[in-house]
Amino acid sequence: MIEVEKQFVVGEVARERLISGAKFVGEVKNYDIYWDTADYLLTTNDTWLRQRNGRFELKVGINEEHAQHEGETLCYEEVEDEGAIREQLGLTKKKSFKADLAEAGYAPYGSWVVTRTKYKKGDFTVDFDSVDFGYEVVEIELLVAEGSDLTIASQRIVSFAHDHGLPMKPVRGKNSTYLLRNNKRHFDALVAAGVLPAGEE
Ligand code: V4E
Numbered sequence: 001m002i003e004v005e006k007q008f009v010v011g012e013v014a015r016e017r018l019i020s021g022a023k024f025v026g027e028v029k030n031y032d033i034y035w036d037t038a039d040y041l042l043t044t045n046d047t048w049l050r051q052r053n054g055r056f057e058l059k060v061g062i063n064e065e066h067a068q069h070e071g072e073t074l075c076y077e078e079v080e081d082e083g084a085i086r087e088q089l090g091l092t093k094k095k096s097f098k099a100d101l102a103e104a105g106y107a108p109y110g111s112w113v114v115t116r117t118k119y120k121k122g123d124f125t126v127d128f129d130s131v132d133f134g135y136e137v138v139e140i141e142l143l144v145a146e147g148s149d150l151t152i153a154s155q156r157i158v159s160f161a162h163d164h165g166l167p168m169k170p171v172r173g174k175n176s177t178y179l180l181r182n183n184k185r186h187f188d189a190l191v192a193a194g195v196l197p198a199g200e201e
Pocket of ligand 1: 007048059074076114139171172173174175176195196
């Protein structure tokens, strides 16, 4: 499946509007550890390798280059199967997944805990994320099948956001906020690669 998502920073009024009529799904804590090489091979290609609650996942960006710059929605393919992740990374099986990653030069670059309060509104998922390093963001997401029209899904998210009076200005995600605060060299590399918008200071 493809995830089409857009993030927002919202105040109390917009939060109430989003929750009104939505179905509460639950609250979870996600322990995320993000991995990359020393020269940021993955993230500068809009590819994000993480361990979420111990389990590896790869999110591969399928975004037009302009998408981030215009604050549009972002589209990612999520790969969860270890074999498929190995294939995507070109990582031959020799030892354990972690050992093979380390041998190929991958290491964790950041970790944090996200308390996620999840709602469903129609087929939209609304996640209120609170990060342990002090950051809050709301993510509106649609899951679509491979080969679906991503533009239509993006337009639906934008119109959902308009209907709920969400501020349309570009927001910084959890990763970029962490990197801006903790690893400016990595942050700057992502801006230079066009993965994060310039001027996100
Ligand atoms: C950094 C990044 C990605 C890695 C995953 O980030 P995010 O979607 O924020 O994590 P999370 O916890 O919400 O994942 P989920 O549970 O939805 O799978 S994917 C894309 N980016 C880049 C990015 C960006 N350019 N702009 C914004 C606002 N967010 C993320």
